Amino acid sequence: MSENVQLTVWRAVEAAAALLVLGFFLYAARSILNPVLLLFLLWAVLLPFRGKEGHTALLSTVSVLTLVWLLSTTGSLLAPFVLAVGLAYMLDPAVDVLERRRVPRTLAIVLLILPVVGGFAALVFVAMPAALTQLRELSERAPEFLTLLSDWLDAMHERLFAINVPFVDEETVRARLRAIDSAAVVAFLQERQEALRGWIITGVWGLGRGVGSAMGLMSYVVLTPVLTFYLLRDWDRITTAITALLPRGNQAEITSFAKDYDRLLSRYLRGQITVAAAVGAITGLGLFIVGFPYAGTLGLMVGVLSVVPYLGLALSLVPALFIAFVTGTVVISLLKVAGVFIVAQLLEGTVISPRIVGDSVGLHPVWIVLALALGGFFFGFVGLLVGVPIAAGLKLLILRGLGRYKASDFYRGGGVTTGI
Numbered sequence: 096m097s098e099n100v101q102l103t104v105w106r107a108v109e110a111a112a113a114l115l116v117l118g119f120f121l122y123a124a125r126s127i128l129n130p131v132l133l134l135f136l137l138w139a140v141l142l143p144f145r146g147k148e149g150h151t152a153l154l155s156t157v158s159v160l161t162l163v164w165l166l167s168t169t170g171s172l173l174a175p176f177v178l179a180v181g182l183a184y185m186l187d188p189a190v191d192v193l194e195r196r197r198v199p200r201t202l203a204i205v206l207l208i209l210p211v212v213g214g215f216a217a218l219v220f221v222a223m224p225a226a227l228t229q230l231r232e233l234s235e236r237a238p239e240f241l242t243l244l245s246d247w248l249d250a251m252h253e254r255l256f257a258i259n260v261p262f263v264d265e266e267t268v269r270a271r272l273r274a275i276d277s278a279a280v281v282a283f284l285q286e287r288q289e290a291l292r293g294w295i296i297t298g299v300w301g302l303g304r305g306v307g308s309a310m311g312l313m314s315y316v317v318l319t320p321v322l323t324f325y326l327l328r329d330w331d332r333i334t335t336a337i338t339a340l341l342p343r344g345n346q347a348e349i350t351s352f353a354k355d356y357d358r359l360l361s362r363y364l365r366g367q368i369t370v371a372a373a374v375g376a377i378t379g380l381g382l383f384i385v386g387f388p389y390a391g392t393l394g395l396m397v398g399v400l401s402v403v404p405y406l407g408l409a410l411s412l413v414p415a416l417f418i419a420f421v422t423g424t425v426v427i428s429l430l431k432v433a434g435v436f437i438v439a440q441l442l443e444g445t446v447i448s449p450r451i452v453g454d455s456v457g458l459h460p461v462w463i464v465l466a467l468a469l470g471g472f473f474f475g476f477v478g479l480l481v482g483v484p485i486a487a488g489l490k491l492l493i494l495r496g497l498g499r500y501k502a503s504d505f506y507r508g509g510g511v512t513t514g515i
Contacts (some may be wrong), residue, residue: 130160130161130164130165131161131165133161134157134158134161137154137157138154141153141154166474166478166481167473167474174475174480175318175319175322176322177480177481178319178480179318179319179320179322179323179326180326181364181480181484182211182319182323183323183326183327183330184364185361185364185365186204186207186208186211186323186327187327187330188361188365189203189207190203190204190207190327190330193206193207200327200328201328204324204327204328205324207327208320208323208324208327211320211323212316212320215316216316338350352491352495355491356487356488356491359458359487359490359491360483360484360487362458363458363463363483363487364483364484365451366448366451367402368402369451370401370443370447370448370451371398371399371400371401371402371407372398373443373447374397374398374401374439374440374442374443374447375394375395375396375397375398375399375401376394376398377438377439377442377443378393378394378397378398378411378435378436378439379391379393379394379395379397379398380394381434381435381438381439382394382415382431382432382435385431385434385435386431387418387419387428387431387432387435388418389418393411393414393415393418396411396414397411397439402463402467403460403463403464403467405460408436408440412432412436415432415436416429416432419431419432458483458486458487458490462486462490463483463486465486466482466483466485466486467479467482467483469482470482470483470485
């Protein structure tokens with residue numbers, strides 16, 4: 096056996112022995128290990144293979160999986176920090192504008208944070224209790240609403256039958272109406288109202304999975320504004336330091352991606368959320384002016400749902416139409432709802448969105464729905480915060496990948512041919 100072959104065999108034996116010892120060590124220390132420690136251990140083990148094929152891809156994949164685990168297990172603790180980063184990101188352009196107008200940066204930050212904190216406090220301690228009270232009233236009046244709705248439907252059927260609508264069998268319709276168990280429907284409505292109230296209470300006072308205590312709420316009320324203040328004060332230094340740490344060979348490409356990502360994400364965070372809040376306020380105020388019941392709750396619902404363009408409008412119309420059918424004069428109530436929603440949408444489409452968002456939000460509603468649904472399902476409240484930013488990054492990566500594919504020789508016909 097040649098000397099080179101013997102050396103190769105001994106190296107293989109040494110590597111196998113090292114892996115065996117490492118395996119025994121990991122098994123013995125399994126009670127204190129977690130993915131973060133394993134990630135650092137993997138970095139150390141793979142350090143001699145730096146620059147080899149697959150090294151960067153493997154570490155990047157493991158790093159992403161570790162980040163997912165970290166968000167899943169510590170989401171309730173990270174939520175105030177993630178929220179602070181989001182607020183700092185949204186407020187930084189306004190701080191820069193005030194700073195260019197010779198307002199000291201610290202004073203500019205305070206002037207912008209105070210209204211945000213005040214608005215959040217008003218939402219939690221004023222708007223949400225009022226909405227919960229109205230929801231409780233809706234739940235208690237569910238049987239009354241069902242009776243009114245049934246009477247209205249009966250009257251509509253009588254009118255339809257009076258004009259002899261073709262292809263409508265009166266006896267069949269009446270039999271199906273009699274088959275409806277009113278008590279079961281009422282119980283279902285009450286159950287859904289209780290579930291909705293419970294969800295809102297959990298969302299307001301818990302703000303995520305595992306955050307149900309007063310200390311958890313205080314972390315949002317106190318810690319988030321403080322973190323936002325310090326992040327805004329040093330925002331330029333933080334971004335400069337991050338840029339300086341980027342690899343020199345990829346710095347230009349990463350910086351270009353970051354600028355495109357900022358343009359895409361800011362259209363949503365600084366645009367659509369502002370538009371949604373404005374539409375919710377206009378709708379709630381309009382319903383209150385025309386004397387429509389539960390105006391505050393409906394306005395709050397419109398504002399929350401309108402973060403998803405188009406779909407939010409359709410979803411918020413459902414409870415408004417239901418209330419219109421079961422309260423007061425149906426025709427007048429429907430006219431009130433239609434008038435307020437039409438005016439709000441006209442203002443949104445002709446005045447608010449063109450001035451704040453521009454021609455496009457940058458993210459398709461389907462992307463937003465998937466991001467919010469998946470983020471909230473897997474990571475709770477922190478998932479709702481990071482869902483849209485992650486979706487924006489994925490969309491940009493896909494667009495860049497498609498751009499490179501269309502610029503490749505393979506796409507242009509100079510690559511491998513399949514014979515098809």
